[in-house]
Amino acid sequence: MGRAPCCDKASVKKGPWSPEEDAKLKAYIEQHGTGGNWIALPQKIGLKRCGKSCRLRWLNYLRPNIKHGGFSEEEDTIICNLYISIGSRWSVIAAQLPGRTDNDIKNYWNTKLKKKLLGKPKQSNTNNGISPSSTTNEDPKEGLSNSALERIQLHMQLQGLHNPLSFYTHPQLWPKLHPMQEKKFQSLLPLNNQNPNHLQATQPPKEADFFHTNSVSLPYEIPSSGELASGVHQVSNFVQVDEFLNDKAEGFMSQPEQVPEFDCFKEVGGSSKDSCMWWAAQNDHDMRSASSSNSWDSSSVLQSELMFQDFELGYNL
DNA sequence: AATCAGTCCAACCGCCCTGGT
DNA sequence: TACCAGGGCGGTTGGACTGAT
Incomplete structure (x- = not known):
């Protein structure tokens, strides 16, 4: 048994995000927001990514005012x-x-x-x-x-x-x-x-x-x-x-x-x-x-x- | 120069929680 | 009340990078 996967793992891309993917995701969210549904979001914008992956990418990297490294x-x-x-x-x-x-x-x-x-x-x-x-x-x-x-x-x-x-x-x-x-x-x-x-x-x-x-x-x-x-x-x-x-x-x-x-x-x-x-x-x-x-x-x-x-x-x- | 070990970090995995029906 | 889907989160992994030998 086990929980059904949130997306079709065979058809989604994994691994590092390309600049194009980043740009697509960022542009869409900045314009429309997440729409309250991360799972559906990648299909809307034509990304072959899992919704969770999009969410993570946005929260951890693309979101405005993100700081990386250099902890005080x-x-x-x-x-x-x-x-x-x-x-x-x-x-x-x-x-x-x-x-x-x-x-x-x-x-x-x-x-x-x-x-x-x-x-x-x-x-x-x-x-x-x-x-x-x-x-x-x-x-x-x-x-x-x-x-x-x-x-x-x-x-x-x-x-x-x-x-x-x-x-x-x-x-x-x-x-x-x-x-x-x-x-x-x-x-x-x-x-x-x-x-x-x-x-x-x-x-x-x-x-x-x-x-x-x-x-x-x-x-x-x-x-x-x-x-x-x-x-x-x-x-x-x-x-x-x-x-x-x-x-x-x-x-x-x-x-x-x-x-x-x-x-x-x-x-x-x-x-x-x-x-x-x-x-x-x-x-x-x-x-x-x-x-x-x-x-x-x-x-x-x-x-x-x-x-x-x-x-x-x-x-x- | 080649190899190995250690480090770093982006991304993934899977479980749990929550809200909607 | 039970069930389900999606969101959220902590833990883990894998690959790139770096330094030592």
């Missing part, structure tokens, strides 16, 4: 913050960057920015053995999504830490949760660990407990137990954290009173930009000077509805 540091900041907050929702991220397309941002992230931010695998201890490349394999179905892993890594770096686990040993660095989220987060903790004020374990975890609880195996190098200080915030099931990060956990959305300020936008547009400019130190990975502010407000995911509104504005040209 401010754009990097926005992309990074939004990726941490909402994950790989490229269309939403693109809506915050005028002239940028989701495809462009996605490509930029996958080919450049991710490497720039997470760094390449190193033998040194500058990133404590965490290897971005290692997050792309090793049976991801048993653990966190790659996206969630990257976001955790990025957030750790945003905290300006060499040792990712030290994040969990410094409660002052933990992200500020919205009361509703904190309540939900508490429900993910072991019963003996539900102190709403401290989010601290009552005893040090065993080695690698944090990453291996519930047989979830993470592709991280786990430090020795000696590196784990007491007070580690232990979560019983990391998959639940993945859901938490990915906004899958119930009870967070669609309640207007839960919509807080969107910190990352304040930082980008406001004066406290310092906390986002941490990659300026990318060459030496010296994050010690980075802001200690809790720039990652997990509740920012609650802003997705607002961002979708922006997205609509951005694409309803």
Whole structure:
């Protein structure tokens, strides 16, 4: 079975667009608009292209005011913050960057920015053995999504830490949760660990407990137990954290009173930009000077509805 | 000069969502 | 309410390009 194709694949042209095809498509849309039907559009103008292909070509290349390449540091900041907050929702991220397309941002992230931010695998201890490349394999179905892993890594770096686990040993660095989220987060903790004020374990975890609880195996190098200080915030099931990060956990959305300020936008547009400019130190990975502010407000995911509104504005040209 | 590996990015694929009937 | 077509989106692919050997 399977869904019927949107067009006759045998009779449509694939591959790179020719200047003539571009000109045809652009001229027609500028004059008549899309007519609300991409599927029928190529037949109208005599293009042997799939309607979806036309739509993609228009949105990603022919649309007016499209920018290609040359991402600024401010754009990097926005992309990074939004990726941490909402994950790989490229269309939403693109809506915050005028002239940028989701495809462009996605490509930029996958080919450049991710490497720039997470760094390449190193033998040194500058990133404590965490290897971005290692997050792309090793049976991801048993653990966190790659996206969630990257976001955790990025957030750790945003905290300006060499040792990712030290994040969990410094409660002052933990992200500020919205009361509703904190309540939900508490429900993910072991019963003996539900102190709403401290989010601290009552005893040090065993080695690698944090990453291996519930047989979830993470592709991280786990430090020795000696590196784990007491007070580690232990979560019983990391998959639940993945859901938490990915906004899958119930009870967070669609309640207007839960919509807080969107910190990352304040930082980008406001004066406290310092906390986002941490990659300026990318060459030496010296994050010690980075802001200690809790720039990652997990509740920012609650802003997705607002961002979708922006997205609509951005694409309803 | 030839070959290989890595990078980049335009374009495609296929699933999910939504609106119309 | 169920079904269907089209739109939207994220993930992936393939080919061109570049740099290293």
